[in-house]
Amino acid sequence: MSQPEPIRVFSVDDQPLIRGGIAALINDEPDMRMIAQASNGREAIQAFRQHRPDVTLMDVRLPDISGIEAMIAIRREFPDARIVMLTTFEGDVEIRGALAAGARGYVLKHIPPGELAGVIRRVHGGKKQIPADVAARLAEHVSDEPLSERELTVLDRVAEGRRNREIGELLGISEDTVKGHVRHIMEKLGVHDRTQAVAIAVRRGIIRL
Amino acid sequence: MAHPIRILTVDDHALLRGGLTAVISTQPDMELVGEASNGREAIQQFRTLRPDVTLMDIQMPGVDGIEALIAIRAEFPDARVVVLTTYKGDVQAMRALKAGAQAYLLKGSLQKELLDTIRDVHAGRKRIGQEVAEELAGHVSDDALSAREVDVLKLIAEGNSNKLVADRLSISEDTVKGHVKNILSKLGANDRTHAVTIGLKRGIIVV
Numbered sequence: 001m002s003q004p005e006p007i008r009v010f011s012v013d014d015q016p017l018i019r020g021g022i023a024a025l026i027n028d029e030p031d032m033r034m035i036a037q038a039s040n041g042r043e044a045i046q047a048f049r050q051h052r053p054d055v056t057l058m059d060v061r062l063p064d065i066s067g068i069e070a071m072i073a074i075r076r077e078f079p080d081a082r083i084v085m086l087t088t089f090e091g092d093v094e095i096r097g098a099l100a101a102g103a104r105g106y107v108l109k110h111i112p113p114g115e116l117a118g119v120i121r122r123v124h125g126g127k128k129q130i131p132a133d134v135a136a137r138l139a140e141h142v143s144d145e146p147l148s149e150r151e152l153t154v155l156d157r158v159a160e161g162r163r164n165r166e167i168g169e170l171l172g173i174s175e176d177t178v179k180g181h182v183r184h185i186m187e188k189l190g191v192h193d194r195t196q197a198v199a200i201a202v203r204r205g206i207i208r209l
Numbered sequence: 210m211a212h213p214i215r216i217l218t219v220d221d222h223a224l225l226r227g228g229l230t231a232v233i234s235t236q237p238d239m240e241l242v243g244e245a246s247n248g249r250e251a252i253q254q255f256r257t258l259r260p261d262v263t264l265m266d267i268q269m270p271g272v273d274g275i276e277a278l279i280a281i282r283a284e285f286p287d288a289r290v291v292v293l294t295t296y297k298g299d300v301q302a303m304r305a306l307k308a309g310a311q312a313y314l315l316k317g318s319l320q321k322e323l324l325d326t327i328r329d330v331h332a333g334r335k336r337i338g339q340e341v342a343e344e345l346a347g348h349v350s351d352d353a354l355s356a357r358e359v360d361v362l363k364l365i366a367e368g369n370s371n372k373l374v375a376d377r378l379s380i381s382e383d384t385v386k387g388h389v390k391n392i393l394s395k396l397g398a399n400d401r402t403h404a405v406t407i408g409l410k411r412g413i414i415v416v
Binding site: 014015016017018019020021022023024025088109110111112113116158159160161162163191192193194195196197198199200202203209 | 221222223224225226227228229230231232295316317319320323365366367368369370398399400401402403404405406409410416
């Protein structure tokens with residue numbers, strides 16, 4: 001019987017050192033092979049079309065579009081694409097966003113290399129992979145009500161140090177409406193004040209600075 | 210031929226250490242002598258191995274890279290350490306350089322820049338990546354926050370009112386108000402929330 005074809009892996013990360021580490025790990029495994037690399041989201045979409053990898057390891061934070069946006073674009077064209085998000089970032093909001101957009105796995109970059117090879121094999125086999133640490137992070141906020149688009153816009157302005165009145169003028173709404181949004185934001189995030197709302201939102205990946 | 214440059218890598222991400230190993234192994238004048246995954250291990254490994262150049266991450270569980278750097282240099286004042294990090298904020302870079310790092314480089318740097326930096330630092334020169342240098346230059350005339358002001362900013366970021374901050378630090382509310390006023394003016398912030406945003410962006414505080 002002939003050997004099965006090796007799993008063809010594609011790595012997307014803006015840090016060449018991480019790509020190098022992944023390549024070294026993959027090439028040590030007899031049943032997988034690194035076939036392409038990309039350092040940003042646009043390159044990732046093009047390279048995917050060209051190479052049609054079996055499994056893609058995608059960083060969430062890329063210099064142009066986010067890894068999640070790149071994944072959405074790839075999956076629109078190739079609905080069967082098997083993409084694992086590989087990131088340093090553990091905010092529950094980005095994890096949830098990635099899974100909702102069709103990621104087959106979400107793993108943190110401090111994963112031991114041997115485990116990453118296991119994740120690649122299982123995702124290639126059609127399974128989903130969410131390690132326990134990521135699942136725990138997700139579970140903490142699973143019943144939280146997400147912020148609305150409008151609330152996110154308001155929170156971005158709050159982070160810039162703008163007063164409610166100013167925010168109202170910028171968004172063409174009344175100061176009272178802004179106050180209402182801020183109150184809802186604080187309730188949803190379970191915080192005491194607008195400053196803590198910003199700090200928590202940054203930690204959870206709800207807003208980025 | 211001269212002895213190869215003996216290198217110790219310190220990072221909690223095994224994948225990144227793997228990348229460093231791969232790069233170093235292609236260089237005939239360099240040799241990887243050890244790896245550590247946190248600050249405490251780094252200090253132990255340094256004592257045992259006495260590497261020529263140490264590549265050190267900042268954010269690690271337990272003892273962080275800058276604390277490890279300080280401990281290593283207290284024992285071995287000639288230790289040559291390159292801080293290799295994802296942090297662009299000027300404050301972390303300043304902390305590292307004050308602690309005696311010979312170089313501060315971003316993990317996104319090109320391989321050539323990394324190798325040049327290792328050779329330069331081994332030869333006794335200092336190096337700061339251009340992106341970091343620009344960040345530093347942008348804030349060079351800023352008045353740095355005092356340790357107390359940083360404490361106050363951290364407590365504000367946790368959602369404490371001035372009164373609660375005062376209780377926590379056992380100082381008067383008026384003193385806290387004075388600190389907050391100085392923080393806003395030093396950071397050029399519109400209000401306390403903006404101060405937290407700027408503090409996070411520049412690496413003064415982390416959440």
